[in-house]
Amino acid sequence: MIDPVTGFPYPDDWVSRIEDDTARALVEEGRAVLTASGAILRRGITTGATAAASAKAAVLSFKEAVSEVNLLLPCEIRVAVPVSGEEGQGRAVKDSGDYPEDRTAGLIFRADAVLEGDGIIIRAGEGIGRFTRDTPRYQKGEPAISPPALECILTAIREALSETGYPGVSVTLSVIGGVEAGADTLNPKVGVEGGISLLGTTGFVEPWDDHLGSAMEDRIRGADRVVITTGRIGLRISRLLFPDHEVILAGSRIGQALGALEGEAVLCGLPGLVLKFLVPDILKGTGFQTVEEYMATEEGMQRMQAILRERKYPDIRVVIVDRHGGIIGDSR
Known part of the structure; x- marks a missing residue:
C-alpha cells in the first residue's frame, strides 16, 4: 500500500x-x-481547498441546491466535501482532520457568486488577510492567497461553470471569524492583517502526533540514503534533486529527525525552517520579520553562505533551495 x-x-x-x-x-x-x-x-482540508469547495457550491447552486461537491485538490486527488449551496451562495466548514492545533478548524468559508461576463473574477472579502507591505512574492494590499490555493479555487469554479453551462461568474470569498483567527496565527508576523491566509500545497492538512513522529524516525533508521526536508515544496524538489535517496518530511521537527540518524544525510528545503533551525536568532538585528524577506537581500544571502560554511553538523549536507527548485546554498 x-x-x-x-x-x-x-x-x-x-x-x-x-x-x-x-x-x-x-x-x-x-x-x-x-x-x-x-x-x-x-487528513483535513486546507483553507484554500475549503474556499474552493464553497466557491464551487455557490456556482452549482444557481441550478439547484447543493449539499456536497467533488473537489480536485492540488495533489490531483479528488475528495467529496460537504457544503451548503443555494441561490448563488456557498458555504463550507473547515475540516482539520486529526490535527488538534488547527486554529482555522470549524471556520465557515462563504462564497457569494454573481453570474456575469465570460470569465472568472475572484474577490477576497472579509476574513481573508491582506499583505501590509511588499514581500518577495506579494505586493502590499494583495490578498493572502497562495498560487496553489488560487489554482484550486479557479479549477473548482471552472468545473462548476462547465457543469452548469454558464459563461462567466464573479465570486467573492469570505471567512466568518477569519479576522479573529488570523490574529491568532503567524500572519501578523509575516505582514498579513485582517484575516487568515488561503493556503495549501496539496490541499490536505497533515495530521501529526507522537505516532507520526515515531514513524518518521523508523523511516530514517531504515533508509540507506536519507534526505530530510521541511515541507511539501521541499519534498517535491528533494525527490527531483536526490532520486536515489529516501526523502522524509520532518516539518519543524528537524532536530528529532537528525537525532534518529546513524550516519550521513542531507537536509534540504526552503530557507525559512532550515536556517532558523541552524541559527534560531538569524533575524535578530536585521530589521526583517521573515527569513524569506531577508534572503531577498544581498546581506541575507551572504549570511546564509556564512552559516553553511560553518558546518554546524559535519555529517549533514545542507542544501537550501528556492521555490522553483534552484539550489541557492549548499554546504558541500
Missing part, C-alpha cells in the same frame, strides 16, 4: 495492523495516514 499524497510505501507490518475496511479505504484514497501502530489519522 502506497500513500498517494506522499508516495511513501507503507511497510507490510503496518498494513497488517489495520482492522477496519473503511479506515483502510481512507488510507488508500489518501484521506488518512497509517501509522506504525496501525492507528489511522485522518
